[in-house]
Amino acid sequence: MLKEEWEAFASCVAFFTRFPISPRIFRLDKGIFYLPFVAFLLGGLSFFLAKTLAPYIPPKFLAFFLLVTGYFVADFFHFDGLLDWADALASYGDRQKKLAIMKTPEVGALGVLFAFFFLLGEYLLTLGLLEKGLFLAFLFKPLAGRLASALIALMLPPAKKEGLGFLFVSGSRKRLWASQVFWLLLFYFAPLPTAFTLLLVFALSRSFKKDFGGLTGDLLGATIMLCQWLFLAGFLFANF
Secondary structure (H helix, E strand, O other), X not given: OHHHHHHHHHHHHHHHOOOOOOOOOOXXXXXXXXXXXXXXXXXXXHHHHHHHHOOOOOHHHHHHHHHHHHHHHHHHHHHHHHHHHHHHHHOOOOXXXXXXXXXXXXXXXXXXXXXXXXXXXXXXXXXXXXXXXXXXXXXXXXXXXXXXXXXHHHHXXXXXXXXXXXXXXXXXXXXXXXXXXXXXXXXXXXXXXHXXXXXXXXXXXXXXXXXXXXXXXXXXXXXXXXXXXXXXXXXXXXXX
């Protein structure tokens, strides 16, 4: 039993991050329960770097370094889904056209423009939090995004019978529900940002259902990135 759980945890870490860990048996269906623990690994890394380097590196350079580190370790994987979602949403086509756009590897002009403003905003939020010494935001940012992805997977069916979205949604729902207990932790330390994040999850669930008929891997990535962004914004706003 313990060995199976370790393989599930290792599968989650290996799939969603660049941390050098390789499971002997890939069990992402069970591993999704460990997304909050993966989030703590990522958040712990960002928190440690911010806390350790803040006395020695100017905030504007440290903010850039934290973003580069975060994207290299994990967020690049989800950022691709965010841009695919932006491209598809900007197409104004029917549901099948939107799903087809998300499958193509190219990024359109609107996707590039969206990426620019998204990253600029994330940099400015990170800079603002560093200048105020609000390092806890970096600890909980990955948790907010990954809890949001688990919650939206409980709310929506898969948009197609293949891919990461189908694998995620068809995983153990009991395990996904169990992971939601970590919302209580977020509410305790950051009630306003957490409330903003949950409101965004419900808004996205309605949009995904209407525009795409359900959930895909790209939409899971978009959920993580958008909710992380809003969580940072809420954290800064709550401490302005």
